[in-house]
Amino acid sequence: MKRLTPSDAMFLYGESREQMMHVAAMMPFAPPPNGHHDSLRELMREIRGAAVHRPWNLRLRTPDFLWNPLQAWVEQEEVDLEYHVRRSALPSPGDERELGILVSRLHGHHIDFHRPPWEVHLIEGLDHGRFALYVKVHHSLVDGFSAMRILANALSSDLDELDRPMFFSIPPPARAPRSDGEGGIHFPELLGIVREQYGAAKSAVRAVKKLVDSSRAGDHEFVTPRQAPKCLLNARISKSRRFATQRIETARLRAVAKAANGTVNDVVLALSSASLRRYLQEQDALPAAPLIAMVPVAVRAKDEEGVGNSVGAILASLATDVADPAERLAAIIESTTNAKHMLQGMSKAAILQYSALLLAPSMLQMIPTTAGHIRPTFNIVISNVPGPDQPLYFRGARLEASYPMSIPVHGQALNITCASYAGNVCFGFTGCRDTLPHLQRLAVYCGEAMNELEAAVR
Amino acid sequence: MKRLTPSDAMFLYGESREQMMHVAAMMPFAPPPNGHHDSLRELMREIRGAAVHRPWNLRLRTPDFLWNPLQAWVEQEEVDLEYHVRRSALPSPGDERELGILVSRLHGHHIDFHRPPWEVHLIEGLDHGRFALYVKVHHSLVDGFSAMRILANALSSDLDELDRPMFFSIPPPARAPRSDGEGGIHFPELLGIVREQYGAAKSAVRAVKKLVDSSRAGDHEFVTPRQAPKCLLNARISKSRRFATQRIETARLRAVAKAANGTVNDVVLALSSASLRRYLQEQDALPAAPLIAMVPVAVRAKDEEGVGNSVGAILASLATDVADPAERLAAIIESTTNAKHMLQGMSKAAILQYSALLLAPSMLQMIPTTAGHIRPTFNIVISNVPGPDQPLYFRGARLEASYPMSIPVHGQALNITCASYAGNVCFGFTGCRDTLPHLQRLAVYCGEAMNELEAAVR
Numbered sequence: 001m002k003r004l005t006p007s008d009a010m011f012l013y014g015e016s017r018e019q020m021m022h023v024a025a026m027m028p029f030a031p032p033p034n035g036h037h038d039s040l041r042e043l044m045r046e047i048r049g050a051a052v053h054r055p056w057n058l059r060l061r062t063p064d065f066l067w068n069p070l071q072a073w074v075e076q077e078e079v080d081l082e083y084h085v086r087r088s089a090l091p092s093p094g095d096e097r098e099l100g101i102l103v104s105r106l107h108g109h110h111i112d113f114h115r116p117p118w119e120v121h122l123i124e125g126l127d128h129g130r131f132a133l134y135v136k137v138h139h140s141l142v143d144g145f146s147a148m149r150i151l152a153n154a155l156s157s158d159l160d161e162l163d164r165p166m167f168f169s170i171p172p173p174a175r176a177p178r179s180d181g182e183g184g185i186h187f188p189e190l191l192g193i194v195r196e197q198y199g200a201a202k203s204a205v206r207a208v209k210k211l212v213d214s215s216r217a218g219d220h221e222f223v224t225p226r227q228a229p230k231c232l233l234n235a236r237i238s239k240s241r242r243f244a245t246q247r248i249e250t251a252r253l254r255a256v257a258k259a260a261n262g263t264v265n266d267v268v269l270a271l272s273s274a275s276l277r278r279y280l281q282e283q284d285a286l287p288a289a290p291l292i293a294m295v296p297v298a299v300r301a302k303d304e305e306g307v308g309n310s311v312g313a314i315l316a317s318l319a320t321d322v323a324d325p326a327e328r329l330a331a332i333i334e335s336t337t338n339a340k341h342m343l344q345g346m347s348k349a350a351i352l353q354y355s356a357l358l359l360a361p362s363m364l365q366m367i368p369t370t371a372g373h374i375r376p377t378f379n380i381v382i383s384n385v386p387g388p389d390q391p392l393y394f395r396g397a398r399l400e401a402s403y404p405m406s407i408p409v410h411g412q413a414l415n416i417t418c419a420s421y422a423g424n425v426c427f428g429f430t431g432c433r434d435t436l437p438h439l440q441r442l443a444v445y446c447g448e449a450m451n452e453l454e455a456a457v458r
Numbered sequence: 459m460k461r462l463t464p465s466d467a468m469f470l471y472g473e474s475r476e477q478m479m480h481v482a483a484m485m486p487f488a489p490p491p492n493g494h495h496d497s498l499r500e501l502m503r504e505i506r507g508a509a510v511h512r513p514w515n516l517r518l519r520t521p522d523f524l525w526n527p528l529q530a531w532v533e534q535e536e537v538d539l540e541y542h543v544r545r546s547a548l549p550s551p552g553d554e555r556e557l558g559i560l561v562s563r564l565h566g567h568h569i570d571f572h573r574p575p576w577e578v579h580l581i582e583g584l585d586h587g588r589f590a591l592y593v594k595v596h597h598s599l600v601d602g603f604s605a606m607r608i609l610a611n612a613l614s615s616d617l618d619e620l621d622r623p624m625f626f627s628i629p630p631p632a633r634a635p636r637s638d639g640e641g642g643i644h645f646p647e648l649l650g651i652v653r654e655q656y657g658a659a660k661s662a663v664r665a666v667k668k669l670v671d672s673s674r675a676g677d678h679e680f681v682t683p684r685q686a687p688k689c690l691l692n693a694r695i696s697k698s699r700r701f702a703t704q705r706i707e708t709a710r711l712r713a714v715a716k717a718a719n720g721t722v723n724d725v726v727l728a729l730s731s732a733s734l735r736r737y738l739q740e741q742d743a744l745p746a747a748p749l750i751a752m753v754p755v756a757v758r759a760k761d762e763e764g765v766g767n768s769v770g771a772i773l774a775s776l777a778t779d780v781a782d783p784a785e786r787l788a789a790i791i792e793s794t795t796n797a798k799h800m801l802q803g804m805s806k807a808a809i810l811q812y813s814a815l816l817l818a819p820s821m822l823q824m825i826p827t828t829a830g831h832i833r834p835t836f837n838i839v840i841s842n843v844p845g846p847d848q849p850l851y852f853r854g855a856r857l858e859a860s861y862p863m864s865i866p867v868h869g870q871a872l873n874i875t876c877a878s879y880a881g882n883v884c885f886g887f888t889g890c891r892d893t894l895p896h897l898q899r900l901a902v903y904c905g906e907a908m909n910e911l912e913a914a915v916r
Contacts, residue, residue: 040549041549041550063696064476064694083698083891087559089547089549089583091498091583092496093499101545105544108570110567110568112566112696112697114696122549124549236522238521239570239571239572240570433541
């Protein structure tokens with residue numbers, strides 16, 4: 001038995017009919033050179049008798065009482081792999097659109113807490129003999145960033161390695177690191193701080209007060225967050241999801257970043273900004289003031305030596321009030337540069353505290369009784385997670401892309417998470433279908449914005 | 459705006475993470491003579507612009523507050539048919555097993571109350587060019603028996619009628635009859651009475667007391683229900699569903715019924731009994747006392763003239779303690795005959811009151827606070843619903859069978875509902891996947907029991 005940390009329990013408290021606290025990845029694969037159309041069916045047969053290691057064999061002790069203060073993870077003796085690993089198929093013509101529709105639908109279904117809270121879907125029927133995996137994990141079991149790392153670890157960099165077990169059959173490392181210090185962005189660490197505050201304070205309102213007080217009292221580096229404009233992105237959500245993707249070569253992003261004297265991350269923000277601006281304009285819903293994004297960044301604190309890797313969160317203007325693409329990018333770069341400067345002048349502890357404070361209001365939205373009543377200090381979270389550079393294979397099939405799917409909550413109806421993989425940046429737009437009609441346009445506009453931006457900085 | 463009746467509201471109160479109060483039908487179709495593999499895709503295109511009539515355009519006024527005492531149905535101006543009508547596909551080999559797995563999964567997903575609470579899935583990829591419909595409706599909008607009638611009405615008895623609109627595009631009849639008096643079993647009427655009692659009494663416990671009191675005081679025909687044995691069928695349920703089907707020619711059922719001097723319904727009970735007995739024995743879980751089934755029947759009340767068609771519910775012994783198939787059938791016939799005799803000696807009002815009393819405990823189970831604390835007076839509900847005799851077509855494709863999918867609730871983990879169609883009786887076994895492992899065996903055993911029974915009565 002393993003008691004839940006306050007941080008993990010937080011994601012159970014948030015779970016409701018409309019808010020589903022699971023993350024996922026959508027991973028299309030090229031057909032293996034010697035594969036045949038029934039290889040997924042054979043994989044299923046093989047999987048049926050496979051071992052299931054921690055944490056994939058853990059389930060909640062009281063699934064009917066999610067709010068149980070003594071909630072714990074217990075080991076399930078026999079994991080019903082026929083339940084957890086599922087085969088699905090796309091209707092004709094099996095194109096990207098159909099794949100998007102299916103995973104949007106899968107992402108809108110609740111996890112069953114009477115079992116270990118994860119699912120894998122093997123999706124066949126994609127065009128050109130391709131297939132896809134959709135892997136879903138509840139955030140109370142494994143955070144999204146760790147899940148992405150575990151998934152990458154279960155794939156092989158060797159085309160010819162055909163017998164690597166599925167991720168749930170790989171024994172955990174002797175000591176599971178929650179943050180690996182390898183230059184990644186330690187979002188979980190950051191979330192952990194906010195959530196520990198909730199755990200200690202027992203009441204959400206007192207928790208926020210405590211965060212604000214400690215920031216004010218102990219540390220004069222504290223800066224009041226900018227006020228984000230009212231926007232339809234910050235409405236209550238309903239149950240259905242829509243997911244859209246875009247993939248852009250890192251080399252293209254890097255070229256634009258270099259020309260504009262910014263970072264790849266700045267260009268990611270500029271593309272998100274351009275597509276949001278166009279999408280909101282079409283609906284006559286673009287606020288006059290620029291949208292504010294909360295962006296996790298890696299910075300060096302003033303008390304760190306050498307190459308620092310503290311994680312922090314900054315608030316950046318998306319400059320959605322600027323019409324010209326090049327000027328918009330310049331405004332974004334100025335905003336992120338200032339925000340990072342401010343962070344770098346802080347101690348490591350202050351960075352964490354400040355960043356946690358920024359996150360707090362959106363965490364509060366997760367609690368049903370406060371949902372929709374707190375004005376967010378930002379309009380959207382945009383994350384860019386570093387991933388593996390080399391191509392990965394699953395039983396000889398090449399992973400084409402790896403799209404992260406995140407969690408819309410009340411007050412944050414859209415999430416943009418990007419992951420880099422093998423020379424590309426994979427954009428995942430996860431949103432509430434009702435709050436954001438035709439969300440897939442955001443992905444299309446994002447691709448078109450890239451062309452615009454290249455033309456503008458040339 | 460249309461206020462919910464207490465009866466409809468009841469099904470909202472019962473809705474929870476584990477209890478989903480929707481019913482469904484699974485309908486496989488033979489390929490149309492001139493159909494091609496993309497005809498479902500074309501159908502989707504056609505449907506997109508279709509009209510949506512009542513009740514299919516109604517949604518809850520406060521979907522985030524299901525228990526709202528002022529809950530009402532409101533018309534949704536624009537129904538998002540791309541949401542409600544979905545395409546799905548079976549993975550290879552597209553056989554009955556894969557179809558069963560897919561619809562089991564679909565039946566375990568919650569309805570979205572932010573929209574009209576229904577869904578249609580067009581399922582392609584069945585073997586031999588076949589396809590299937592899975593139609594799901596929340597019981598608060600339309601009860602299962604009305605839904606089956608509406609679906610049948612949307613199909614054609616004419617192979618060549620290729621332009622009949624989908625069921626949601628057919629305008630409702632001038633006055634929608636809740637019970638049509640055509641010899642069907644008026645289960646909705648019966649449920650209505652129990653649910654009105656809840657509505658009037660405002661508390662579930664007082665409602666049952668009132669039912670018992672009125673039965674005792676006003677009517678000496680009241681007979682104490684038999685005590686059902688404890689059985690694993692009567693456990694709490696979890697979120698996942700399993701659905702299994704069996705189809706048996708009515709002529710075979712009729713021949714056995716005739717030989718044993720019983721009814722087709724008695725043979726349906728005997729088949730259910732045989733498969734339950736074998737299934738429970740395998741798990742070392744067969745109670746010593748016979749299982750008790752609650753069975754809706756059509757009877758003639760003593761104050762009715764001519765051919766009566768009052769609906770009633772009887773408690774019948776399934777004689778699961780009897781090893782010999784012929785003796786078991788005889789015991790069941792004796793039990794149902796006695797129970798029907800008793801009903802026929804009552805007035806119409808008394809039949810309804812008595813039947814409602816039988817149903818009451820299982821309705822109570824639906825309310826989360828009482829779930830699992832009330833000992834059921836029966837172990838399972840087995841219904842046999844009359845359906846159309848002649849073959850029906852959907853755009854030239856012949857409906858092969860129509861399997862009803864019902865609602866497992868806490869305390870009633872399995873439901874058996876049968877529907878007759880074109881010379882067959884279609885059995886639908888709907889259960890909780892966790893409470894009843896390998897539920898599909900029930901369907902297999904049911905088929906084998908038919909052979910046994912034929913041999914035994916010969």
